[in-house]
Amino acid sequence: MQALNTVVSKTRSVVARTKKSATDDVWGASDADDQIAEEVPVAMVYNGVSHVVMMATPDNLEEFAIGFTLTEGIATASSDIYGVDVVAASSGYQVLVELSSERFAALKQRRRNLTGRTGCGLCGAESLQQAIRVPPPVVSVLAPSAEVVDVALSQLVDFQPLQRMTGAVHGAAWCSFDGNIQMAFEDVGRHNALDKLIGALHRQPDFDRKGFVLVSSRASYELVGKCASVGIATLVAVSAPTTMAIEHAELAGMNLIGFARSGRHVVYAS
Structure with a gap:
């Protein structure tokens, strides 16, 4: 694996509003170092x-x-x-x-x-x-429980160092059937992050397909298709799916979960 620099530090003029008094506030600018994700x-x-x-x-x-x-x-x-x-x-x-x-x-x-x-x-x-490529069918598995999704969500931030530094990248994580994140990858593109994860998984051909993918983005039909194309049966997204993502998940026999938040999520296909 080639180590590449993925963050650039740049000095930017940061504009912020500060309180001048209890009844008045002002806008001001100051120079500060900002961490920028490379693209x-x-x-x-x-x-x-x-x-x-x-x-x-x-x-x-x-x-x-x-x-x-x-x-x-x-x-x-x-x-x-x-x-x-x-x-x-x-x-x-x-x-x-x-x-x-x-x-x-x-x-x-x-x-x-x-x-x-x-x-x-x-x-x-x-x-x-x-x-529009129709996704192939997958071997169905049980959808993760709410408790298992919560475990994965609680760990995701620790697997997104670039996001913490820049606020500009998506993450894709592989989670075991009990919700523990095994590996995660980041990229400015959500599709790229998922491709990186799938590439890494296929370097471990014995990975347990009863696990699931967790993405920090919305669930598009492309993400559903990428998962289905390599036999991954469950996709969990922190944001919403599209109608075509739901339709393709149903066609493939996948589990699709969206709006994953601590204590709640929505099952769109199972």
Whole structure:
């Protein structure tokens, strides 16, 4: 795992309101150091061919590449990925992924199919059916209890150091069936944070799939799809889901929990 600097300290003019007296307050400005989360271009390059450029927090890029490659269906198993190298470039990073010849051929075919299309504008798709991938079914597990969700929520802040420093990143955590967080990853993009987590989990092929993912964001259909694509059956989000996230969770047979707060949450699919 390559250690990368992900926080920049900058001096900013901080504007705040202070009380001048019991009946009067004023606005004032002062210089202070502010911790800013880094966001840089990250190019995913497969067998020497650049596929996509993502904006991401530049840490855990190997895990990011593995997770992205799996959840986007570029690889169907970890064994399709022969190697990952992270290379610093002038304005960001290149992540060089070596794919099996079979999966690289499929990726090239996908790229040819996208060339020149001007349909709905989503990834070059020509129809709604092409634009929205239906998630595969998962092996159903029991949804975590309220007490288990509370355990995970109580630990999340301790696994989000970048968020504490910058207030600008999302977190994705893997929680055991009893709610204890096993690992967590952060990124300016919630999808990226989840991809990093999934990449790390797939470096441990014996991880217990009875656990669940906890994200510090809303639950979009993309997050549901990424979880379903690798067989994760439960997604818990601190914010709301969308209608399509609920529909896709139901199609996949997943548990989807939203508005997770201490002492309460909403079960949208189970």
